[in-house]
Amino acid sequence: MPARLFLSSGDLMADRRFDFARDLQLKGDPVAAADLLSQAIELAPGFASAWFTLGQIREQLGERDAAIAAFRKALIADPDDRHGAKLRLMLLGAEQLSGMPPAYVRALFDQYAPKFEAALVDDLGYRGPALLFRAVLSARAAVHKPAFFRRAIDLGCGTGLAAAAFASEVDRFIGIDLSPGMIERARATGLYAELEVTEMVQGLRARHDASADLILAADAMVYLADLAPVLEQASRVLASGGLLAFTVETHGGDGVMLGKGLRYAHGAGYVRRALEAAGLVLSRLEDLSARNEDDAPVPGLVVVAGKS
């Protein structure tokens, strides 16, 4: 994972105390680290990084109420929530499940961008684009249609791994991603005719009806809690006969949950209902894992749906 986000307090002494606290935390002394963080916060009460780190330490020490209080302070100190305090509050059961703060996703992937491919492909055995490619070819073969697409949109395109997998089958790729750092790398591949830094639902909203033949989302829907808005827009933007293909992480139950890895997991039943509600026709839904974690495959689904 990327280096942790640090937002300066603007107070040199408070920032120094934060650095010492991090050293102590890394050396395995969370109690002393918490003490120093409290001192930093006394000097700079709106120090979001200190509140957030204090929340993590309180959680580690089993002090749930104090952790919740610290994460709430982090959220007040940085309402855009670049640290993702809201997600921690959801995991602690102190907030209802809701969407991911866009500023958190952007900060996470901007930091991640330089080492993204090595971390994901080499360390986590990431195989999302290859799975989508195989599923799309099979879906097309089943209806005796060629797997060639004139206009494709890659949602949460990242550095361009999905466009690379589909390059020989797509004429013109548009990439959409929240993170300028990831988009910069996607641009360097030369695989995209157009790239846009924006949230994927907003990006789709700006597209004309029936203006795409293929929409992909490889390991990107895992950052959306509610799939309804993106599926509704994808359905509108797809031309008749077009395909939507995406991966999600999943779980044994129904509905949506936030996993410990801070990605949402969507139950198979939820995915089926959401596709149907968006007017898309399910073509394939396979139990396939796009990546490993702790050396084990993360339960996942590979989904292909069509616009009739």
Ligand SMILES: C[S@@+](CC[C@H](N)C(=O)[O-])C[C@H]1O[C@@H](n2cnc3c(N)ncnc32)[C@H](O)[C@@H]1O
């Ligand atoms: C794990 S990466 C996958 C990148 C690429 N699709 C691949 O297969 O390598 C997830 C990407 O989705 C982007 N992302 C997450 N949520 C998003 C959203 N709501 N709108 C646009 N992009 C988003 C992130 O910035 C990140 O680049």
